Amino acid sequence: MQRPDPLELPGLSGRRVLITRSADRARPLTSLLSSLGAEPLLLPLIDFERAEDQESLDAAMDRLANGDFDWLVVSSITTVRVLLEKAAERGTSLAELVPPGTRVATVGPSSRRVLEAAGIAVELAPTELQSAEGLLAVWQDSPARVLLPQADIAAEVLGAGLAARSADVTSVIAYHTVDYPARAGRRLEAGLPPAVVVSEDHAQGLISPAEARTALDAGTLDAVVAASPSAARRIAETLLPLGRCRFIAIGRPTAAEAAERGITVAAIAKEPTPDGIAAALGTVFANEGNPR
Numbered sequence: 001m002q003r004p005d006p007l008e009l010p011g012l013s014g015r016r017v018l019i020t021r022s023a024d025r026a027r028p029l030t031s032l033l034s035s036l037g038a039e040p041l042l043l044p045l046i047d048f049e050r051a052e053d054q055e056s057l058d059a060a061m062d063r064l065a066n067g068d069f070d071w072l073v074v075s076s077i078t079t080v081r082v083l084l085e086k087a088a089e090r091g092t093s094l095a096e097l098v099p100p101g102t103r104v105a106t107v108g109p110s111s112r113r114v115l116e117a118a119g120i121a122v123e124l125a126p127t128e129l130q131s132a133e134g135l136l137a138v139w140q141d142s143p144a145r146v147l148l149p150q151a152d153i154a155a156e157v158l159g160a161g162l163a164a165r166s167a168d169v170t171s172v173i174a175y176h177t178v179d180y181p182a183r184a185g186r187r188l189e190a191g192l193p194p195a196v197v198v199s200e201d202h203a204q205g206l207i208s209p210a211e212a213r214t215a216l217d218a219g220t221l222d223a224v225v226a227a228s229p230s231a232a233r234r235i236a237e238t239l240l241p242l243g244r245c246r247f248i249a250i251g252r253p254t255a256a257e258a259a260e261r262g263i264t265v266a267a268i269a270k271e272p273t274p275d276g277i278a279a280a281l282g283t284v285f286a287n288e289g290n291p292r
Contacts, residue, residue: 011286012281014039016222017221017223018212018225020227022044028274033278036278041206041207041215042205042207043207043209046180047177047179047187048078048081049175049178049182050085050186050187057173058086060172068145069147070102070145071104072098072147074106077111079174080114081191083149106122107158109130111125117193129252130271133157133161136157141167143166143168148162148171148172149171149172151174151175216239216241222244223247224242225277225281227254228254229256232254232263236261242263248265248266248268248284249267249268250272250277266284267280268280
């Protein structure tokens with residue numbers, strides 16, 4: 001998706017948008033929204049911890065490095081962080097951890113961009129439906145030996161779908177999704193490649209749950225963005241009612257989780273990227289007047 005032109009999204013000017021991610025993970029989106037005249041606010045609701053079963057994860061990494069897999073399937077940027085951390089533990093790079101004979105697939109452009117910045121060529125990624133279902137729709141290599149590192153709460157759609165296509169799938173828990181903040185010493189903190197890190201510091205937009213509640217009650221938040229089903233769950237648990245604040249989902253699974261929990265979804269990003277989210281917000285506010 002082409003980066004939105006500020007002149008094409010005039011409805012975002014002055015809009016206050018709540019992003020339910022930590023500052024390091026939200027930087028690309030906060031930077032873009034600020035450039036479009038919006039005011040991004042941060043309220044981290046979920047965090048990530050290292051997998052409890054490091055032995056199984058390390059064994060999977062050993063097999064990966066030994067060339068035991070035809071494919072490495074990456075379903076999130078957080079999985080890339082785990083892989084980077086595991087490579088660092090071994091005193092090597094991610095490009096060296098993944099052998100030349102192992103092809104890499106991912107479900108969306110964000111993961112692809114991070115992998116390529118780390119020196120990993122991505123051979124398969126959906127271009128239309130950027131999700132597990134989208135990857136399954138374009139998957140043609142059967143049978144194949146597949147390594148699938150995922151979150152502890154990941155849906156079974158991807159693993160089961162690959163298995164149904166005659167793949168020999170090795171699934172392993174790469175990390176745990178937890179309520180923010182993660183425990184000291186357990187938080188997954190591996191940094192992303194410099195090429196995909198936005199340098200601006202937007203931590204000044206961080207607000208507390210109490211401040212978010214006050215803003216929601218006062219009607220001064222225009223939208224809240226959920227980047228995962230777990231974020232939608234936490235919004236339902238901690239922020240309802242949303243009042244006039246619109247709920248924006250990064251993809252269909254996030255929208256489905258929100259709807260299941262009684263949240264009205266105002267828009268779904270066509271692409272799970274900052275540009276896609278900005279475009280979704282622009283669509284929501286396009287026909288409205290100036291905020292407040």
